[in-house]
Amino acid sequence: MSKFMKLTWLMVIFFTVISLQSFGQKIYEFSLKDEIGPGAWYVTKNAYAKALSSDADYLLMELNTFGGAVNFADSIRTLLLNADMQTIVYINNNAASAGALISLATDHIFMHSGASLGAATVVDGSGEVLPEKYQSYMRGLMRATAEAKGRNARMAEAFVDPSISVPHLKEDGKLLTLTASESVKAGLADAEIKSTEQIYERLGIKQPDVIVHQVTTVDRIIGFLINPLISGFLIMGIIGGIYFELQTPGLGFAGVLSVICGVLFFAPLYLQGLADHWEILIFVLGVILMALEVFVIPGFGVAGIAGIILMLCGLAFSMVANDFLDFQLSKPGLLMNAFLVVVGAMVLSIVLIILFGKNVLRTTAFRKLVLADEQLSEGGYTSSVPKINLINKVGVAKTVLRPSGKIELESNWYEAVAMDGFIDMGEKVLVIKHENYTLFVRKYQEQAL
Known part of the structure; x- marks a missing residue:
């Protein structure tokens, strides 16, 4: 066989293998179309885990967001950078701020x-630009991410820094935001398209095996509950419920409320792999120490202070990924944010308790939800026999007396002891004597003989 024929056969085999590899490749698709936060991070983690278990060749994320929390965007960024399969983002229609970081x-x-891409300056909740140290950190993230994927780092930095000059794409002193066509010309985007099918064509994927990520109702509930704002309200419910349970004897509703809020707080974090057994345990231990301080140990000392610290740490640690106090030191802001949420919720709940606590307990609606603190005589309760002459009065046994039980006398119920040892329910009785708040009775028929 000539060298030409051998070369021809090798080329045929090579292109045949390449062609076969492009058929039936698995694409795992999911969407992020809301603010980048704990819910987006939860969806991304789940989608990536399922893509791995499905042996997917590509992970495709359809993105439409105006931004969100930098810490959660950084978590998504890290996952994508270290992914075990090819990753694709389909920007439809916005990838602003945190969305730009994820895309890169x-x-x-x-x-x-x-679609548009860019404008990644770090701002606070009111939209005000944060100080330089935050901008510097974000610029570094953008540069490092672009470099890791072979993209123009200076252009990525211009998304954050208005002082960087990018001729023909933005005015000096303005943040860089690119349209789809501008992104392609700048080399940041692969292509401007109108559907995911065009993505497969561009990548040479024929007859892709597409798996679409399904967000269940449970996923939506968990995503809702792990929102820091909702977590704050749940912490307020936990603290407020514990306070009313410890301060008000006989109270049941507050304890139930506290338990429900505790379950709703810890359960989704536990399912996410954030809250561990030991974190829940130190929170429970903190509650026990607080109860000991209130009911057993006089004054307010070591047990009370230790209880508050353990409760605070248990709640905050549960919100941050760690391996038994081995926190991700590269992201110190995560732990600080968790403590701010917990402390803020605790302080707010204490303020509300001081302002409205007593008034809440006195309301008619609240009294219907809790056990009564006192059994007053006005309500028909009797702790002892009234000081009236009940001797020789005839009543009826309302329970079996063996020998003690209850009798009805002049439309009132009393504790009574049968001097005969046993009196059946419904039999008439005669009061013989009254000692130490107790009536002593005999069967009426015996006395009549």
């Missing part, structure tokens, strides 16, 4: 016609 972490960026 993928292997391929495709943008829908009319």
Whole structure:
């Protein structure tokens, strides 16, 4: 066989293998179309785990967001950078701020016609630009992410820093935001498209095996509960319930409320792998120490202070990934944010308790939900026999007396002891004597003989 024929056969085999590899490749698709936060991080983690278990070749994320929390965006970024399969983002229609950081972490960026990418300055909840140290950290993240995927790091930094000059794409002093066509020309995006099918064509994937991630109702509930705002309200319910349970004797509703809030707080975090057994345990131990301080140990000392610290740490540690106090030191802001949420909720709950606590306990609606603190005589309760002459009065046994039980006398119920040892329910009785708040009776028929 000539060298030419051998070379021809090798080329045929090579292109045949390449062609076969492009058939039936698995694509795992999921969507992020809300603010980047704990819910988005939860969905991304679940989608990635299922993509791995499905042996997917590509992880495709359809993105439409105006941004969100940098810490959760950084968590998503890290997952994408270290993914075991090719990652794709389909921007449809916005990838602003935190969305731009996430996009740069993928292997391929495709943008829908009319989509935009950029404007990643760090701002607070009211939209005010944060100080330089936050901007510097974000610029570093953008540069490092772009470099990791072979993209223009200076252009990525211009998403955050208005002082960086990018001729023909933005004015000096303005943040960089790119359209789909501009992103392609700048080399940040692969192509401007109109559907995911065009992505497969661009990547040479024929007859892809597409698996679409399904967000269940349980996923939505967990995503809702792990929102820091909701977590704060749950912490307020936990603290408020514990306070009313410890301060008000006989109270039941507050304890139930506290337990429910505790379950709703810890359960989704436990399912996420954030809250561990030991974190829940130190919170429970803190509650026990507080109870000991209130009911057993006089004054307020070591047990009470230790209880508060353990409760605070148990709640905060549960919100941050760690391996038995081995926190991710590269992200110190996560732990600080968790403590701020917990302390803020605790302080707010204490303020509300001081302002409205006593008034809440006195309301008619609240009294219907709790056990009564006192059994007053006005309500028909009797702790002892009234000081009236009940001797020789005839009543009826309302329970079996063996020898003690209850009798009815002049429309009132009393504790009584049968001097005969046993009196059946419904039999008439005669009061013989009254000692130490107790009536002593005999069967009426015996006395009549």
